[in-house]
Amino acid sequence: MNLGEIIFLITIVATLGGAAMAVLSGSIIYAMMGLVTTMFGIAGLYVYLDNPFLSMMQILIYVGAVSVLIAFAIMLIGPLYRKPKEWTTVGKFVAALGVALVSLFMFVRFVMETFPRAGNPSFKITTKEIGRLFFNNLVLPFELISLLVVVAILGAIMLALFSRGNK
């Protein structure tokens, strides 16, 4: 086993271990740290897929922005020493079933989409190519996502304004 394979294994262990920590740990801070570890692991896997740009974007967006925002939200939710309310057994079951079904659907879709094409030579994903895709084939989803973000920002502003009025 050479150095590359060892690092690859470490990356996989970090990805899965982080995910397990995010789900299983009782403390919200540890759960967030688990999420960060998983994001780093996924970024590492992108490096092995020969795409450093996507890898760095993964860290920049999911660690640098999304996780920091989650940390900010955690800091805002009030007394941190208070334990969260325990879920009921039925609640846990329903949640697990929901997550499992969605993940299964995603996985099956992914396998069906990817493996028939696996024999073909892969094309080089460059920033230029990604930009071109955003403004040609994927322009509708791209615009829809920006609309969603605008709605979310407006919603946040409304919430902030309403809570200020109540005081």
Add this chain to the structure above:
Amino acid sequence: MEQIGNMIGWETVKMIVGLVGVLAFVVFNALILTWAERKVAGHMQRRIGPKEVGPYGLIQPIADALKLLGKEILTPRGVDKPLYYLAPMIIFVPVLVSFIVIPFSASLQVMDINVGILVILAFSSLSVFSILMAGWGSNNKYALIGAIRSIAQNIAYEIPLLLALLSIIMMTNSFSLKTIVEAQKGLWFVVYQPLAFLIYFIAAVAETNRTPFDLPEAESELVAGYHTEYSGMRFALFFLAEYTNVFIVSAIAVTFFLGGYQGPFLPGIVWFLLKSYLLVFVIMWLRWTYPRVRFDQLLNISWKALIPLAFINLLVTGGLLKL
């Protein structure tokens, strides 16, 4: 030597030499900067600063370092141990990673990665998590308040920082730091983008938690902020990371706006260090000139002034490039 080289590969040897060099530079830089900071502070307040240990007090930082190394490493009761132990180690990861891609001169660079600046920006977010872990793990209200402030500050100032650098990236069409330096052969980018330079510099001072934006560790309110409970070498690691970060943001400013290692007569490395330490001096100068801003002022500067300005600057840059 040849045999050893063939056995483990020259690339590995180069990497190890590079890493050792980086570590040596980090320590040396911190020693120089602690001395310089005390001297600058002294002279700005009409004092002399350290003068007893060595000529001009030059050996003072070494005495301080020995003192810190010799201290007992205390672990207060009631800390969250894994987070408390990991925080000072994690704050060092972005520091070391950043040095891999910074071009000190045309040939002195550990690795020229084509997404160079993204590597620095991506890993720099880790230091927020380190501060959060330190603040949360210390089980201390001052530390926690410092950590919360640090996160809010980081979210606010990362956006103008990225937008300011983005306008340069749009002009050069490259993320590679070396290409960006080479593109400034004729004129430095600070001439084309003075506004972006100002926005970057203000945001960078805020990102490194330096006065006037040092609310995460405001001494007069929070004891020492997120590192209140750290002592000995663990505290020294936070300290080293802070001074290295000051150098790194100055080095990025030099690379992006001030022509990097380019300059007449002197070799590249001399120009690079000269420009970088000049900016470091400006950051120290700011510290002893301006009082600390209030927290609402801090957030307002970013969200209401820097971010809109950075967006306008980006739009104008994009428009002019298409003309």
